[in-house]
Amino acid sequence: MEFSSKLIESAVTEFSKLPGIGKKTALRLVLHLLKQEEDFTTDIAQALTEMRQNIKYCKKCHNISDEDICNICTSHKRDNSIICLVEDTRDVLAIENTSQYNGLYHVLGGIISPIEGIGPEDLTLDSLMERVSSPDSEVNEIIFGLSPTMEGDTTAFYISKKVKQLGIKTSTIARGIPIGGELEYADEITLGRSIISRTAYE
Amino acid sequence: MRKMKLLNIRLAQFKNYPQANFSFVGGINCFLGRNGIGKTNILDAIYYLAFTKSAFNAVDKDNILHEESFFSIKASFEIEEKAVEVLCAVRLGEKKMVRWAGKEYERLSEHIGKLPLVIIVPQDTDIVREASEMRRKFFDNLLCQLDQEYLKLLVNYNHLLKQRNALLKSFLEKSRFSAEQIAPYDELMIPLALNIAENRKALMEKFLPIFKAFYQDLSDGQEEVSINYDTRVNNSFENDFKAQHQKDFRQGRTTLGIHKDDYLFLSEGKAVKKFGSQGQQKSFVIALKLAQFDLLKTSKNQKPLLLLDDVFDKLDDKRIAYLLQMMADGRFGQIFLTDARPERSKEYLRNIDTDKKFFELDLKTQENV
Numbered sequence: 410m411e412f413s414s415k416l417i418e419s420a421v422t423e424f425s426k427l428p429g430i431g432k433k434t435a436l437r438l439v440l441h442l443l444k445q446e447e448d449f450t451t452d453i454a455q456a457l458t459e460m461r462q463n464i465k466y467c468k469k470c471h472n473i474s475d476e477d478i479c480n481i482c483t484s485h486k487r488d489n490s491i492i493c494l495v496e497d498t499r500d501v502l503a504i505e506n507t508s509q510y511n512g513l514y515h516v517l518g519g520i521i522s523p524i525e526g527i528g529p530e531d532l533t534l535d536s537l538m539e540r541v542s543s544p545d546s547e548v549n550e551i552i553f554g555l556s557p558t559m560e561g562d563t564t565a566f567y568i569s570k571k572v573k574q575l576g577i578k579t580s581t582i583a584r585g586i587p588i589g590g591e592l593e594y595a596d597e598i599t600l601g602r603s604i605i606s607r608t609a610y611e
Numbered sequence: 612m613r614k615m616k617l618l619n620i621r622l623a624q625f626k627n628y629p630q631a632n633f634s635f636v637g638g639i640n641c642f643l644g645r646n647g648i649g650k651t652n653i654l655d656a657i658y659y660l661a662f663t664k665s666a667f668n669a670v671d672k673d674n675i676l677h678e679e680s681f682f683s684i685k686a687s688f689e690i691e692e693k694a695v696e697v698l699c700a701v702r703l704g705e706k707k708m709v710r711w712a713g714k715e716y717e718r719l720s721e722h723i724g725k726l727p728l729v730i731i732v733p734q735d736t737d738i739v740r741e742a743s744e745m746r747r748k749f750f751d752n753l754l755c756q757l758d759q760e761y762l763k764l765l766v767n768y769n770h771l772l773k774q775r776n777a778l779l780k781s782f783l784e785k786s787r788f789s790a791e792q793i794a795p796y797d798e799l800m801i802p803l804a805l806n807i808a809e810n811r812k813a814l815m816e817k818f819l820p821i822f823k824a825f826y827q828d829l830s831d832g833q834e835e836v837s838i839n840y841d842t843r844v845n846n847s848f849e850n851d852f853k854a855q856h857q858k859d860f861r862q863g864r865t866t867l868g869i870h871k872d873d874y875l876f877l878s879e880g881k882a883v884k885k886f887g888s889q890g891q892q893k894s895f896v897i898a899l900k901l902a903q904f905d906l907l908k909t910s911k912n913q914k915p916l917l918l919l920d921d922v923f924d925k926l927d928d929k930r931i932a933y934l935l936q937m938m939a940d941g942r943f944g945q946i947f948l949t950d951a952r953p954e955r956s957k958e959y960l961r962n963i964d965t966d967k968k969f970f971e972l973d974l975k976t977q978e979n980v
Contacts, residue, residue, distance in 0.1 A: 521795075523777035529792065559770050559799070566795035596718075598763065 410436070469540060471516040471533045473498045481505075481514060488512045492541070493552040494568065496520050496561075500554060512552070515540070520555065521564040529567060537568075542575055553581040583608075613691055613913035615726070616945055617657065621685040624676040625659075626652040638965035639938065639946045643953040644972030650949035653970075654730070654918045656684045657947060660697050661728040661916070662752075663709050663719045671701045688726070697726070720763060724756045727915035729904045733925045735896045739884055743873035750874060753903050754814055757910050761810050768803040768869065771796055776864045783863035793856065800868065801849050807869045808844035815840045815874075822902040829894045829933055836883075836895070839875040843867060890927070897930055904943070914944025923950050923959060931959065939963050 410432050412418040417439060424435035442450050466472070467479035470492075474480070481487060481501075491512030495501055501514050517532045541548045551572055555561035569579045585603030586595050595603075619634040627649045633640075642650040651667075655674075658666040665674050675682045681702035688695045698710040709716050716722050738745045755762040775796040782788050819838055826836050843851065848867075855867045876883040876895055883895055907915045923931060937943060939962065950956040953971060960967060 521792075523774050523781055526777075526781070528778075528781070559767060559774070562799060563771075563774065563795035566798060567792065570791070570794065596721075597760065 470514045489547040491550045493554045495554045520560045522560050550578040616689045618687040623683045624679040625682040636966035636968045639967045641969045642949045648972045661726040727907045730918040732920040739892045746874040771800045780863045788860040804869045825898040825901045837877045842872040917946045919948035
């Protein structure tokens with residue numbers, strides 16, 4: 410793409426570094442910004458800079474937070490005996506949006522994958538172990554809220570071996586037929602698993 | 612028996628074809644023309660429709676016409692008197708697309724086995740002569756066409772194997788082994804390996820008698836041949852696999868498992884790979900392929916498509932005569948074959964009573980048909 414302005418070009422280049430944004434979309438965004446009042450751009454830039462400079466990660470669960478300890482971890486209404494283990498912050502949001510869970514979280518910050526050079530030491534596992542083995546810990550169950558992939562399975566296996574030594578119960582989110590999905594279109598592995606781990610009908 | 616027929620195929624920017632259409636007969640389709648004109652590429656396009664990959668080049672971008680950005684292969688099949696369109700398309704930088712009757716697959720593995728196919732190519736002698744990988748590929752290809760669950764097991768095993776090998780390599784670099792970190796891979800791979808070995812063993816029980824019968828026929832029944840499925844994945848595998856940790860660590864890769872399996876081809880108890888004559892090796896290969904055809908035919912209750920690349924040139928008279936007799940007896944279904952010498956093919960096929968179509972390819976074919 411040829412630009413008549415070096416300023417535009419550099420803005421487009423920066424935008425197109427973002428996931429899901431190609432050169433064309435980047436150009437559209439840049440031209441849109443140009444059409445707005447100058448404050449519009451300043452506000453965006455300021456919000457981004459502040460976000461980047463002031464964002465914190467909860468010291469307990471590693472979720473994104475404005476404080477040292479996030480509002481889920483400090484809440485008195487949450488159940489301190491249960492931790493749901495997830496890969497990243499997006500998963501916390503997804504589970505929170507279901508309004509079906511009232512325990513705490515622990516954000517791993519990734520998933521074990523030797524091919525990509527990610528090992529247990531790259532995750533927030535030490536902090537999890539500290540959390541659950543501290544004398545005032547009330548945790549008696551850890552839920553694996555990980556994606557049902559090979560990497561999710563190996564990561565869950567690794568962690569479950571570690572926490573079981575502490576006498577903590579482990580469970581994993583159910584894998585099965587999506588609500589509104591049709592049985593005949595489910596793949597055999599999913600269908601097989603949902604038969605094996607069927608639930609009582611109430 | 613279920614009926615399947617490939618009616619026509621439309622190529623766009625696949626290998627050397629900018630655009631090309633071919634309509635086929637249900638019997639024998641011959642692609643004739645000088646070397647390098649693109650005969651085998653048509654067979655490869657048909658192969659691609661069945662396996663969503665090339666028989667010759669695993670790198671998809673290399674199958675795109677020079678300097679273009681995509682290829683597509685569109686085909687009309689008639690399956691049990693119903694028309695089915697199959698489309699394979701590859702665009703640079705995008706996910707490969709395969710559609711069956713207008714519906715795109717989420718996983719390509721769901722397609723494998725829907726269009727049973729056997730290919731015989733000059734390179735097949737590699738199955739006998741080369742490393743064990745070629746033999747595993749041959750039998751895995753057959754198993755995957757027979758059973759999608761097998762394909763899934765294999766894909767999962769190979770994925771875990773890659774991860775485990777990457778982990779072992781990182782141990783080697785750090786000079787430190789961690790039993791704790793390797794354990795998840797062991798636990799997930801062991802049951803998969805046992806299951807895969809069980810499948811391979813069961814296949815061999817069905818395959819061997821069919822293979823032996825073909826080989827006897829091809830060689831006038833003078834020698835005793837056999838195939839031994841050679842694996843260390845057995846009752847003690849779980850212990851053996853774990854006992855291998857130090858060796859795995861030193862070598863930086865997984866040294867035991869179904870990825871090390873081999874199939875020993877024997878004639879009178881001796882390895883055909885080492886001691887077999889060229890003729891024996893060729894008979895072995897043809898018998899393997901014909902047994903593959905027969906097993907697919909009975910299991911699927913339908914005759915697989917048969918692709919024959921340059922067989923009239925590479926096989927000797929006796930084996931050619933055998934194949935022609937099978938064609939004459941109607942033991943095959945739809946056939947696609949290539950030959951650089953038109954008059955030879957026409958002569959060979961003259962007495963075979965079935966629909967035949969001869970495609971004489973020249974430079975114009977590449978433009979359009």
